Amino acid sequence: MDPCEVEFLSEKELVSIVPNFSFDTIHLISGSVGPFRAGLPVKVPIWLAVNLKQQQKCRIINQDWMDADSLNEAKEEEKLSKLFTKMPSNHYMEEAQLLLNVASDDISDADRIKTAIKDIWDIRMSKLRTSIDAFLKSEGLHAKLDHLTAMEINSVRPLLPHALDQMLRIQTGGRATQSHYSGTSQ
Amino acid sequence: MEDNGDVTMTAEDDGQEEEEVTAQSVLLAIEEAWLNEKFAPEILPHRSDLVDCMLQQITHMEENMKRLDKEDLRLMIHRMELDRIKYVITNYLRARLEKIEKYTIHILSQEATRSSEECYLTVAELQFAKEFLANIEMLFKTIALQHMPGNFQTFEVDTLTVKPNLQAYVFLRANDRINGIIVPGSMDEEIDLEPGSQHIIQYSAVADLVKSGAVKLI
Numbered sequence: 001m002d003p004c005e006v007e008f009l010s011e012k013e014l015v016s017i018v019p020n021f022s023f024d025t026i027h028l029i030s031g032s033v034g035p036f037r038a039g040l041p042v043k044v045p046i047w048l049a050v051n052l053k054q055q056q057k058c059r060i061i062n063q064d065w066m067d068a069d070s071l072n073e074a075k076e077e078e079k080l081s082k083l084f085t086k087m088p089s090n091h092y093m094e095e096a097q098l099l100l101n102v103a104s105d106d107i108s109d110a111d112r113i114k115t116a117i118k119d120i121w122d123i124r125m126s127k128l129r130t131s132i133d134a135f136l137k138s139e140g141l142h143a144k145l146d147h148l149t150a151m152e153i154n155s156v157r158p159l160l161p162h163a164l165d166q167m168l169r170i171q172t173g174g175r176a177t178q179s180h181y182s183g184t185s186q
Numbered sequence: 187m188e189d190n191g192d193v194t195m196t197a198e199d200d201g202q203e204e205e206e207v208t209a210q211s212v213l214l215a216i217e218e219a220w221l222n223e224k225f226a227p228e229i230l231p232h233r234s235d236l237v238d239c240m241l242q243q244i245t246h247m248e249e250n251m252k253r254l255d256k257e258d259l260r261l262m263i264h265r266m267e268l269d270r271i272k273y274v275i276t277n278y279l280r281a282r283l284e285k286i287e288k289y290t291i292h293i294l295s296q297e298a299t300r301s302s303e304e305c306y307l308t309v310a311e312l313q314f315a316k317e318f319l320a321n322i323e324m325l326f327k328t329i330a331l332q333h334m335p336g337n338f339q340t341f342e343v344d345t346l347t348v349k350p351n352l353q354a355y356v357f358l359r360a361n362d363r364i365n366g367i368i369v370p371g372s373m374d375e376e377i378d379l380e381p382g383s384q385h386i387i388q389y390s391a392v393a394d395l396v397k398s399g400a401v402k403l404i
Contacts, residue, residue: 009217023260026260026264028264029213029240029244029267029268029271030209030210030213047266048263051266141369141387142369142375143385143386144384145357145384145385145386146384147384150404160355160386161355164355165351165353165354165355
């Protein structure tokens with residue numbers, strides 16, 4: 001899947017904004033948003049928040065988890081844990097990217113948040129590579145991938161399933177030749 | 187412009203019970219169907235019920251939007267949302283067409299064994315598949331086959347059949363709790379899926395669960 005499609009999916013997540021206009025509830029197909037009251041926070045999907053922000057109709061409030069200190073704690077935890085820790089959002093990377101891109105003036109500490117998220121991503125990706133390596137070497141047939149987020153799964157998509165498919169082909173191919181061989185030698 | 191969130195449709199459940207569904211839940215179901223179709227190696231049973239319902243919603247919404255003032259804030263927001271929904275629907279339909287073009291012969295022969303209630307293709311898709319196959323046959327014949335020696339002139343359907351690799355590995359998330367899935371290729375290894383847990387496994391082990399909606403591909 002294209003990374004922008006993963007981003008597309010993440011844009012459905014909700015974020016709080018403070019609008020600078022007032023408007024009644026809007027009935028969208030995907031659910032209602034609003035009512036908007038100037039100065040009062042309201043939750044909207046990210047795609048809408050980004051659009052309103054671009055038109056300077058709102059201020060975006062940081063996601064609760066997008067806080068440099070708690071992200072740094074999460075980073076330490078990620079370092080210590082052998083397994084993947086649970087991320088605050090299934091789309092943490094995309095959400096951070098989208099919101100920091102468009103609203104870095106609304107988010108204090110944007111640089112520290114960016115660094116922390118990038119660090120977490122790097123730690124997790126290197127962990128992922130190590131575990132994929134171990135998994136393939138152990139010739140596993142099934143793996144549990146709890147707490148891996150959408151973008152992380154997508155980043156190994158071209159490689160991992162394909163490698164497993166090829167291994168299976170080699171194995172079944174090998175078995176077929178073997179049985180063929182033992183069949184003719186009798 | 188009111189009440190769009192509450193427009194309902196009826197869907198027939200397994201038990202023939204009529205269930206009320208909101209536009210919102212139809213949209214979620216389409217998104218799930220889209221991702222399943224994208225990641226499943228084989229073609230899945232069609233969800234034209236969902237697509238038709240959503241297209242109806244879109245038309246309805248577009249009608250309403252005509253009544254809005256050009257400056258209205260809602261116009262822009264609704265238009266953006268519709269664009270997002272249309273993207274999902276077209277991408278979903280396109281994913282199916284790609285599979286139909288790739289596995290035409292296989293899909294048609296499978297489809298022939300299914301009754302009209304349980305067929306995987308919609309009427310239009312079936313027609314497309316048949317025409318596509320007829321056109322390919324025509325192409326082969328006019329370009330090459332007719333110039334071959336007599337015994338090579340037949341269009342051999344069997345040798346041209348491409349089958350999807352059902353043993354392909356897929357990522358999935360469980361919707362329900364599922365016990366005792368036998369891992370293909372192992373002796374008798376069984377796994378249980380907890381709701382919300384994520385796995386990578388051969389598609390063949392979970393094909394039925396994908397179709398029943400007990401798991402979704404991610």
